[in-house]
Amino acid sequence: MNKKTINRFIFWRTDFVGIAMIISGIIFMLNNFNLITIQNILPKDFIISRILGVLFIMIGIIFLFFQGAGGKLFWLWLPSGFFLTIGFDILIIGINNLFNIDSSIAFSLGIGLTFLTIFLFRKKHWWALIPSGISFGFVTWIILIKSQSIIGYHPVVLIFYLSLSFLTIFIFSVQKQKKKWALLTGAILFAISLLYFLIILIYKNKLLLSIILIILGFGILIFLGIMEILKRQKMKSV
Numbered sequence: 001m002n003k004k005t006i007n008r009f010i011f012w013r014t015d016f017v018g019i020a021m022i023i024s025g026i027i028f029m030l031n032n033f034n035l036i037t038i039q040n041i042l043p044k045d046f047i048i049s050r051i052l053g054v055l056f057i058m059i060g061i062i063f064l065f066f067q068g069a070g071g072k073l074f075w076l077w078l079p080s081g082f083f084l085t086i087g088f089d090i091l092i093i094g095i096n097n098l099f100n101i102d103s104s105i106a107f108s109l110g111i112g113l114t115f116l117t118i119f120l121f122r123k124k125h126w127w128a129l130i131p132s133g134i135s136f137g138f139v140t141w142i143i144l145i146k147s148q149s150i151i152g153y154h155p156v157v158l159i160f161y162l163s164l165s166f167l168t169i170f171i172f173s174v175q176k177q178k179k180k181w182a183l184l185t186g187a188i189l190f191a192i193s194l195l196y197f198l199i200i201l202i203y204k205n206k207l208l209l210s211i212i213l214i215i216l217g218f219g220i221l222i223f224l225g226i227m228e229i230l231k232r233q234k235m236k237s238v
């Protein structure tokens with residue numbers, strides 16, 4: 001896209017911004033003078049939530065249009081995703097419930113999808129997978145806390161999702177030799193999350209430790225026995 005085309009694009013989008021601001025101003029004016037008939041039927045908080053939600057969504061769409069010009073404007077995905085997430089959050093859950101658990105889940109999910117979209121459209125921006133994984137991990141963590149699972153408040157899920165992010169960076173990398181650090185980091189974090197989870201299980205159920213020790217003991221004996229048989233067969237063949 002050449003400079004002239006970009007200028008035309010931005011000029012048209014600027015017109016769109018002006019139109020969006022005028023429409024938003026008219027909506028607020030109608031609400032201020034009680035000219036919106038739906039306000040007589042529904043609570044005032046419901047109307048305010050819907051107006052603010054639509055306004056934030058419109059701002060997000062405006063940023064989304066601007067990023068279509070390409071180049072450095074691509075980074076407008078971030079404010080676009082933020083405003084769209086806030087807008088849908090307010091629109092669906094309501095402004096009075098903006099800081100409850102359900103709202104936190106919706107917000108984290110929207111932010112995670114924003115960073116994931118950045119990676120899907122620009123594979124070279126592998127770093128976007130890290131905040132995306134953390135956001136999705138935060139969603140799962142809140143759900144597990146809400147359901148009062150055995151994990152409780154322990155951030156096992158966050159570590160696990162972060163490990164998946166680094167492993168995904170390695171899998172989708174073109175030059176895997178340069179991204180071995182991502183594989184190593186992902187493997188270490190995955191092992192930590194697994195060990196963390198086992199410690200929680202053992203703490204919650206003392207009998208589990210005995211079972212694990214017995215299984216590991218039998219495993220070691222079987223392994224040593226197989227190695228001894230293979231060693232004898234090798235000596236006979238010689």
